[in-house]
Amino acid sequence: MENLWCDLEAERFADDAVLGLRVYTSQLQGRSPDLVLHGGGNTSVKGDWQNIFGDIEKVLYVKGSGWDLRTIKAAGFAPVKLDYLQRLGALSALTDSQMMQHLRSALLDPTAPTPSVEAILHALIPHAYVDHTHADAVVAISNSPQGEEVLREIYGDRVLILPYIMPGFMLAQQVHQATQALDWQSLQGIILLHHGIFTFAEDAKTSYDTMIALVSKAEDYLDQSGARSSIVAGDYQPTSSPAPQTSTQQPGINDHLTLARLRAQASKSIGYPLLLRWQYDPLSVGFSKLDSVAELVSRGPLTPDHSIHTKPFAAVFSADPGPGLQQFSDDYLNYFNQHAQAHHQCLDLLPRVGVWRDRGMVYLAPTVKRLDIVADIYRHTLQAIQWGEALGGWTALPHQDLFDLEYWELEQAKLKTSQQRQPFEGRVVLVTGAASGIGKACVEAFVKVGACVVALDIDSKITAMFAQPQVSGQLCDVTDSAAVQLVIAQTIERFGGLDVLVSNAGFFPRSQTLEFISDEAWEKSLTLNLGAHMRLLRSSIPFLRHGLDPSVVIVGSKNVPAPGPGAAAYSAAKAGLAQLARVAALELAGDGIRVNTIHPDAVFDTALWTAETLAARAASYGISVAEYKNKNLLRTAVSSADVAAMAVLLAGPGFAKTTGAQIAVDGGNERVI
Secondary structure (H helix, E strand, O other): OOOOOOHHHHHOOOOOOOOHHHHHHHHHHHOOOOOOOOOOOEEEEEEEEEOOOOOEEEEEEEEEOOOOOOOOOHHHEEEEEHHHHHHHHOOOOOOHHHHHHHHHHOEOOOOOOOEOOOHHHHHHOOOOEEEEEOOHHHHHHHOOOOHHHHHHHHHHHHEEEEOOOOOOHHHHHHHHHHOOOOOHHHOOEEEEOOOEEEEEEOOHHHHHHHHHHHHHHHHHHHHHHOOHHHOOOOOOOOOOOOOOOOOOOOHHHOHHHHHHHHHHHHHHHHOOOOEEEEEOOHHHHHHHOOOOHHHHOOOOOOOHHHHHHHOOOOEEEOOOOHHHHHHHHHHHHHHHHHHOOOOOOOOOOOOOEEEEOOOEEEEEEOOHHHHHHHHHHHHHHHHHHHHHHHOOOOOOOOHHHHHHHHOOHHHHHHHOOOOOOOOOOOOEEEEOOOOOHHHHHHHHHHHHOOOEEEEEEOOHHHHHOOOOOOEEEEEOOOOOHHHHHHHHHHHHHHHOOOOEEEEOOOOOOOOEOHHHOOHHHHHHHHHHHHHHHHHHHHHHHHHHOOOOOOEEEEEOOOOOOOOOOOEHHHHHHHHHHHHHHHHHHHHHHHHOOEEEEEEEOOEOOOOOOOHHHHHHHHHHHOOOHHHHHOOOOOOOOEOHHHHHHHHHHHHOHHHOOOOOOEEEEOOOOOOOO
16 A cells, blocks of 8 residues: 655645644545545544633544545544543443533534544544554455454554444443553554554654555455455446437337436335446446355445445346346345334335446435445445455355444434435436536536536537536537437436436527528538437437436527527527427427427627627617617516526426426517517
């Protein structure tokens, strides 16, 4: 394992004498996904705190709940009274709820995050710096039949190795009792079987260096034993999205349509929209081809706290995933009934991880953040399972231990949020012409209400425009049928389905009267302003049929009801688009797909309206630019955001009973009215 410490980088953290290097080495460990993933692990440092009276108190700064080591800042460390925690550790018993209550009451800063559940253990370790990770190599070895013996062989008596026990107060007690007769100076670390590893020292660098050195020893063992070379790679080429104009395939056997149906079925079962991701890289496909894969994924996760994200076992899907979904639900209910007590309430019966036999891995979650967590965790699990098999057999904890952790009230609290679900959370929206103007505003508007958005444009800047993880900017020429089919397939692979299509891409040709209009201008307008919308609809419809409250929003133009001279190419194409939308509304209503059209006008914050164009138009009316901008009946400016707001409304529940509508967003145009 690479040691990431850099003296120059460390110097930038030196201004904060207490927390500077604690933050730095915490971030270093967070940068290594083989050590911690998505909020896993915790770190601490012991120091001084000056209270309002000027008194100095001994304090433990410990990672706060909800913070990720990769990005943690000083504010992420909760200052807790050290002597209070040490006295808690000396108690003979303490319930989970009591422990958390006392951790909060021992905080010296009421605005600080809730201390880690391992705070008492950190306080009992008599070193200034304490690091705790869930290192893949260490945990994978412990998840093998002779794991404990192997770890003792690797580390000797310099590392204390303890059996698994529930985190929190019970773990603190276990470590406290096991170290009563030990000299802490003789220890480099502590390994908790099936859980993780602790290191400690009087300075940040030594504790971090020790963590890297100890984990490297475990990785060396995996190399020397041949376990790390046992990973099976595989290859799978998915069938492409349906191309009705050329394909002879039945859509029902298409991989992407199969996934869209699976996502729809899972969402219906759980009662709200879910996202789905399909990964068919060599690691995922190779794992899915293992003969024993169904039995392997039933044994348990890499470390028990992963079960709150991934569930304790995975689903197994065949070419038709439907039966696998039902089988998982039956198995999970049986698992719950076997291990639950009267006070437990069963969680949902849907998997978060699925092995799609011979095709790779499928992941399910309600948000992109949760989806990323599940996929990242299980990618590490795929490797660890195969390492464990090479060491004699993957041996996770018994299901009762996994159940106790999955239904532990303190872990469940991490998954809860006080916020309600956003109205478009879990829904997938595709927007064309998304790099500027109305398209860009639509992307931003749908993101604000929780949607995942695929943003298409021919401008290469689209790929880097949106920093949010729920937005996928894709370079795509929507006049190219193959490019459209490819990007829809990628949408299904990334998010699992397509629920809303905002067909917006277009352009306004320069003014040409009919007498002098060029063939090139005419054909270009028809191709982009009409033909591209047809191609996009044609490729999207099979997936919209499996969408969640599916909807199509067509961005038309005021020129449809009120054309102007010199705009024949644009007006004719947009008029054809309006007819296309009306036919689509007629054809798709039986599938529950709503198709509505917005006709914007005088949206001056788009690329169409340059300063020169505005000045020329205003001059033609003999009025100022300001007057021209508010020339509509309501005397109000119309922005791209206004059009985007209407697109969100049309795709939402407020217009659930509306299809075939054509709605003006123009401030009131006298010619249209």
